Every structure is written in C-alpha cells, then in structure tokens.
Amino acid sequence: MTNATAGWLELCRACVGDIEAVLEELPTRTEREPVLRAGMGGDDTTAIDAAAEAAVVGRLEALGGDFTLVSEELGIRTFGGGGAVHVVVDPIDGSVNAKRGIRFFSLSLAVAEGPTLGDVVFGFVHDFGTGEEWVAERGGGAWLNGRPLDEPLPKESIEILSFEGTTTAYIAESAPALIGIAKRLRVMGSLALSLCHLAAGRVDAVCSLKPARSIDIAAAQLLVQERGLAIELFEDPPFAGGPLDLDGRSRVVAAATPALCEIVAAALQRN
Known part of the structure; x- marks a missing residue:
C-alpha cells in the first residue's frame, strides 16, 4: 500500500470512530429518524445521516488539501483549490437500516484522481454491524480486516443474487424475470456492502433495481474489480466513464464474469 493510500486509510478509520460515537449519541429510532431536510442526493436527510456526514466532513476539512467532495447530503463541494482529486462519500450507506436499528449499514469512501469511476484509486467500506473493514487500492489488491482478500470467488452460475435499491414494487416486477437465472435472492439494504x-x-451477483449513484458504488466497485470480477452500468455504459456525481443514470449489475452480467442485465431490461 502506498503512503498516500495509507494516509486515506488512517483518515477513514478515524471517521469510523467518529460515526460510532454518533451512533451512541443517537441510539434509537427516536433520535435517528427525524427528517431534517432534503439531501442533495434526492433522499430525505435524517438526523443520523446529517450527524454522520458532519463527522466525516469535519475530518476532511481538517486535511486542508485541495479536492472536490461528492457527498450524499451536501452534494458537490470544493475544498481548497479543488483540482483533480475527488473524494466520494456516503457516510451511511443503508440509512433505512441504520435509522431502524438493523445492523447492516456502512461508511463508504472512495478517492479518485479524476471525475469518473475509472479514476478511483482507493476504496474503503466499513460494516457497522460486523465491524469488517474492506479496502482496495487500484492495481494493489483488496483487503478484508487488513489481510489480502483471497476468499473463493463467486460461482460462475448464480446461486445467490443480492437485490439492492429495492421497494416491494421493484422486487415484484423484477424477480420473475430472474427465475432460472438466480436460484436464491437476498435483499439486505446496503449496495456498498452487497458489492463487498x-x-x-x-x-x-448483485444488481440494483433503481439507478445507482456514484456515492453508493465508487468505493466497493474497486474491491470487485481488484478481484477480477465484472461490473457494469448496463443502461449507460461503459462503467469506467460513469461520472462521480449524485445522479442515478443506470442500474448496476456485478457478477463473476461479463457474460453473467449480460444475462442478468438482459433479464432486467425485458421488464
């Protein structure tokens, strides 16, 4: 791991500690669920979203460097002189789970050398349920809890497919199209963690049933790619050209191979 990447990892770990403190200060739905405003990403900003983002932004501001921030609630902000570096943050990916007390949500932070998904050089995802730390460096590999991620790869036929970006209507519409393609479905509530x-x-396999935003996928997609797996924004390819912004332009699909991604995408596009 390079010195620059190690610095970002140290910052991310500090952010995890800050968000853990926020979770203790807002322990139940009563404190976490109130809606404060509309977020720049289009969703309601709840108390837990706002507090977690404030903690992360505070850490980033203290860096004093030049970068562009892309964040769930604040939107796009320039720090210092801006420049090529983009920091893409979702302080609480899986915020519905977080506000309801379901321990399957994460901090997702990616660092890019330019404005697209293909420019991402560092990805960090922390699972606040299990405490697992997922890290990837472009060209340098992927790690789980500080050790190289060398678990068996996904199967080249789909036993388990994770749906994300879900509502009851989306699932009811999409699940029948995948009969015969995926044996079982999981709906867990954090796109970043599902990609991990x-x-x-x-x-x-993983697929989102509504258009994915860069804040949801920028960090975790690097783990997927460093493992040699396939991922695509199948309604607006190519994946590497996806802008680091708050717009959702396409559903995303990821699997062991490009061929499997194409099969899942084709099935979803028939709906």
Missing part, C-alpha cells in the same frame, strides 16, 4: 460480499464470494 460479492468480492468475497459470499454472493454470486
């Missing part, structure tokens, strides 16, 4: 689980071979 794919990278670890715990599931065999």
